[in-house]
Amino acid sequence: MSHIHLPDGVLPANLWLLSYLAAWLWLRSALRQSEKEAVQRKLPFVAAMSALMLLTMSIPLGPLPFHLNLTVLTGIVVGPWLGFVAVVIVNIILSLLGHGGLTTIGINSLIAGLEVVVGWWLYHRLLHSWRRSWRTLLATGLALLLSISLSLGIVGSSTGMLDLAGHELHLGQDPIAEEQPAATLNVSTTADMGGEQGVIAVKAELLGLTGIGALAGILLAGLGLESLATLGIISYLQKVNPDLLQDEGPDIESGGQR
Amino acid sequence: MSFKLAGIDQLATSHPSFLQKWSSRGKVVGTAVLLLGIVAATNWRQIVVFLNLLVAIVLTAKLPVWLFSLALYPAIFSLPFALSKLSVSVAEAATVVGKATTAALLLALLVASTPYPQIFGALSRVLPPVLTDALFLAYRLFFLVVGSLERLLLSLRQRGAFGKGNFCWSFRVTLHAIGYLIANTLRLSQRLEQNYRLRGYGVRIYWGAEPYVWRMLDLAMLLVLICLVGGVLCFA
Known part of the structure; x- marks a missing residue:
């Protein structure tokens, strides 16, 4: 829901190789940290949360192009280290089914892993004394906001669309847009061939919002x-x-019940 | 996707085709070679060659056409990247979408022709053992959770959930159902792991990576693929 599952072949090789390396280091570190928590005994819970994430990621929420991630919830239940392991597992399986890519497992895991860690930290540490409802809403919201920013930053920096966003802010309301159905994606391009590179303007229109507004709304x-x-x-x-x-996560001996 | 996953599982284990007869190790390495070729492709002609090759394999192996639908998601997710290339040329934009789609079709072909224990076995050569165990358990649990979910949805529908006019209640009930699934799945995973231990599995649950000797046929196929990828990248 909060991030794009980046497919194969869209990112420059140095970016996906670097993110593979970073994800590998994070994974090794997560497994080493988890040794202290008897990783072998908590393995079933990691697998269970992975299976649940796989399930929720495969069910679209009605007509909206969203699905639940449960990444923050995974962080809250199994902790930040094992939560990242669960995210890697989910991304490996999803990549084999066309949901993401094999070369982008690293970057997809880093983005979703950020949600796990930030969500856990906010819920169990920073906002620990807050009411549970506010704590949950804020932890989830802020973690997702961070991963959305990272996702958009990666897409924007690798495509040059960050320039596009600034360009789009200066565009006025398109009169043709009013004739379009309310919830359609209207994409138009204009090429400014005066410079070395053409400038592309993409207008996403949803319920009367254009450009950045529509994207932010979605x-x-x-x-x-x-x-x-x-x-x-x-x-x-x-x-x-x-x-x-x-x-400290669910109690192992009693199957999650103390 | 859960139904597709079940369908893919069925294809991988019981569909009779030449792909199923090729060794899993050879297929995994061959897939890696082709994937690198697709990722390294720089123009639409190279992508068209790779795509035609994969379509020909799908058709000659008599795999179902719905396998192509797995390539739709990457096509959608690659659109922002493709749009940024439109300023250069339409061909560049098509190449971006083509790369994502062809790569997804390649991986779909791999999972539709290789049973998952064999794929995990090949992956266990590079992944930490704990991760392979978790992958194996997660895959097994996924189908158990789907079964639980189907029974849960049926009972909720019988109690009037998901009807028109009671959206808020349905939303709340759905979330509680997910909560129930989480609690239930955690218990289920615990039992599953204990069952494996009872059967004699110790620290490692998954032992799919058996010693494998490369056959001449595998090496020949691999050589053909490498030549093909090299040829396409150099000359197309």
């Missing part, structure tokens, strides 16, 4: 939905099995 809607969904799930878990939401 992403914020996704962010809001994921935050609300995480809040709903955590409220339920708090009622039926509050031990799952403890900082």
Whole structure:
């Protein structure tokens, strides 16, 4: 919901190789840290959260181009280190099914892993004394906001669309746009061949919003939905099995119940 | 996707084609060679050659046409990158979408012709053992969770969820259902892992990576692929 599953062949080789290296180092570090937490005993929970993430990522939410991620929830339940392991597992399986790419497992994992770590840190550390509902909403919202920014930054910097965004802010309302259906994606291009490179203007139009407004609207809607969904799930878990939401994660011996 | 995953699993294990007869190690390495070729492609002609090759393989192996639908997601996700290339030329933009789509079709071909324990076995050569175990358990659990979800959805529908006019209630019930699934799946995973231990698996659960000797046929196929990829990249 918060990020694009980057496919193969769209990123420059140095970027995906570098992100592979970074993800590998993070993974090794996560596994080393997790040794202290008896990683072998917590493995079933990592696999379970991976399976659940796979499931929710495969169900679109009605007509919206979103799906739940459950990355922040995974961080809250299994912790930041094992949460990243779960994210890597999900990205490996998804990449084999056309949801992401094999060469982009690294960068996709880094982005989703950021959600896990930031979400866990906000929920269990920084906002620990806050009410649970506010804590959940803020932790999820801020973690997703950060990963959205990173996603957009990567897409923007590798395509030059960051310039485009600035260019788009100066564009006025297009009169033709009013004739379009309310929720369509209207993409137009203009080439300014005066410079060395053409400048492309992309106008995404959704419910009367254009350009950056529409893009921000789509992403914020996704962010809001994921935050609300995480809040709903955590409220339920708090009622039926509050031990799952403890900082040290679910108790192994009792299958998640103390 | 869950149904596609089940369909792919079925194809990989029981579809009779020449791809299933090729060794998993050879297929994985061959896929890697082709993937590198696709990623390194610089113009649409090279992509068209790779795409035609894959389409020909899908058709001659008599794999179902819905396999192509797996390439749709990457096509959508590559659009922002393709749009940025439109200023250069339409061909450049088409190359970007073509690369993402062809790579996805290649991977779909791999998973539709190789049972997942064999893929995980090949991956276990490069991944940490703990990660391979978790991959194996996650894949197994995914199908168990899908089964739980289907039963849960049926019982919720019988109680009037997801009807028109009760959106808020349905949303709340759906979230509670996910919460129930999480609690249930964690218990399920625990039992699954204990079952494996009872069967004698110790620290490592997954032992799919058996010693493998390269056959002449595998090497020949690999050589052909390398020559093909090199030829396409140099001359197309």
